[in-house]
Amino acid sequence: MSTSRHSEQELPRWRRAVLKVGSSLLAANGGGLSTRHALGLAEFIASSHRAGREVVLVSSGAVAAGRALVRAQPEAAHGLAARQALAAIGQTTVVALWQRFFDRPVAQVLLTHDDLRNRRRYLNARATLRELLSLGALPVVNENDTVAVDELKLGDNDNLAAIVAALVDADLLLIATDIDGLYSANPRSDPAAQAIDDVAAVTPQVLAMAGGAGSSVGTGGMLTKLEAATKAATAGIGTVLFNGTDAQAMRLLAADRLRGTRFRAGETRLHARKYWLRHAPLAGGRIRVDAGAARALQSGGASLLPGGIVGVSGEFARGDMVEIETMLNEQASSIARGISQYAAGEVRRIAGRKSAEIEGLLGYSYGETVVHRDDLVATAGANP
Ligand SMILES: Nc1ncnc2c1ncn2[C@@H]1O[C@H](COP(=O)(O)OP(=O)(O)O)[C@@H](O)[C@H]1O
Numbered sequence: 545m546s547t548s549r550h551s552e553q554e555l556p557r558w559r560r561a562v563l564k565v566g567s568s569l570l571a572a573n574g575g576g577l578s579t580r581h582a583l584g585l586a587e588f589i590a591s592s593h594r595a596g597r598e599v600v601l602v603s604s605g606a607v608a609a610g611r612a613l614v615r616a617q618p619e620a621a622h623g624l625a626a627r628q629a630l631a632a633i634g635q636t637t638v639v640a641l642w643q644r645f646f647d648r649p650v651a652q653v654l655l656t657h658d659d660l661r662n663r664r665r666y667l668n669a670r671a672t673l674r675e676l677l678s679l680g681a682l683p684v685v686n687e688n689d690t691v692a693v694d695e696l697k698l699g700d701n702d703n704l705a706a707i708v709a710a711l712v713d714a715d716l717l718l719i720a721t722d723i724d725g726l727y728s729a730n731p732r733s734d735p736a737a738q739a740i741d742d743v744a745a746v747t748p749q750v751l752a753m754a755g756g757a758g759s760s761v762g763t764g765g766m767l768t769k770l771e772a773a774t775k776a777a778t779a780g781i782g783t784v785l786f787n788g789t790d791a792q793a794m795r796l797l798a799a800d801r802l803r804g805t806r807f808r809a810g811e812t813r814l815h816a817r818k819y820w821l822r823h824a825p826l827a828g829g830r831i832r833v834d835a836g837a838a839r840a841l842q843s844g845g846a847s848l849l850p851g852g853i854v855g856v857s858g859e860f861a862r863g864d865m866v867e868i869e870t871m872l873n874e875q876a877s878s879i880a881r882g883i884s885q886y887a888a889g890e891v892r893r894i895a896g897r898k899s900a901e902i903e904g905l906l907g908y909s910y911g912e913t914v915v916h917r918d919d920l921v922a923t924a925g926a927n928p
């Protein structure tokens with residue numbers, strides 16, 4: 545293929561990133577997993593760790609690894625159940641492959657769409673991933689292929705990586721693949737394809753550039769990478785696409801330089817988060833606060849503490865989105881919404897009390913705020 549090259553540019557600043565590594569990099573066509581390209585990627589992760597950065601790895605390769613391990617009757621292993629069995633066989637080698645490069649613990653995290661759609665499971669997955677990072681572990685995420693049938697499936701790891709990036713509040717999504725970046729057409733079939741360095745937004749024209757997978761082991765091709773960049777952008781997270789087979793591109797990355805394609809986020813992360821908070825579905829419950837707490841919440845910057853709470857109606861669980869209201873001219877009026885750190889029954893018990901009393905009243909504490917300011921958005925008079 546004779547194509548133009550991507551030029552070198554600055555890598556967006558980041559402190560926590562999700563790095564997605566495709567099957568095309570880990571398994572040569574038909575072969576088992578190979579360390580050939582994984583080594584350069586692992587060196588990049590290690591140098592990021594040394595710089596005090598955090599990385600969540602989303603690694604494909606289970607099906608390709610399983611296929612190579614089974615070998616016999618490759619043509620029989622194409623149905624859904626067979627793919628699921630191959631993923632189960634191959635997944636242990638995916639994790640083992642990464643563990644061999646690191647002294648720090650490597651943690652296997654398998655997720656399905658259902659885990660991420662259900663608010664409570666989403667929060668649990670988020671808490672576990674944050675805990676893994678604070679323990680200094682390298683989380684290695686893959687789709688839980690053994691249980692993920694059609695309606696539970698995310699379908700591809702590019703999209704999974706974008707969702708994980710939002711889940712862990714990453715600053716950047718890094719997608720390593722077997723091609724230098726985005727081209728105006730699939731360069732494997734169009735030698736005149738032009739390198740695209742910078743994408744301000746994934747428009748229909750950009751989507752039209754995408755072709756299918758380049759290897760027999762890759763799944764989504766460029767389209768799923770563009771979908772992932774769009775998802776990440778909605779969460780206020782930028783994406784970069786680069787060639788994981790190019791040792792020089794990897795070294796550049798460790799020096800905060802990119803040769804590949806940069807997709808911009810458009811929105812700031814804070815703005816994206818506030819948008820989500822404003823539009824996420826509400827649980828049935830409401831927390832009523834006194835005038836002082838209402839003023840503090842509406843002027844912004846304050847968390848909701850138990851002391852300002854005067855009542856609770858309805859039921860909700862820890863992690864649910866609740867409406868916060870106050871009495872105005874003898875009428876209950878909604879002023880904000882946010883994620884409650886305590887279930888309705890717990891809030892009833894700590895309402896009106898000091899934060900320091902929570903542990904004594906409940907026998908445990910999830911922290912001194914009922915709704916943390918990062919999880920709270922004022923609604924009264926706010927534009928959607
Ligand atoms: N417009 C395009 N620009 C670059 N690559 C493209 C484009 N359209 C299709 N592709 C193909 O996408 C492939 C990468 O996707 P895929 O094979 O699914 O890899 P992975 O396993 O890394 O997810 C490239 O090898 C290339 O053949």
Ligand SMILES: N[C@@H](CCC(=O)OP(=O)(O)O)C(=O)O
Binds near residue numbers: 605763
């Ligand atoms: N969960 C599958 C990967 C599916 C997938 O998206 O693969 P790829 O397009 O190579 O990133 C596996 O581990 O084989």
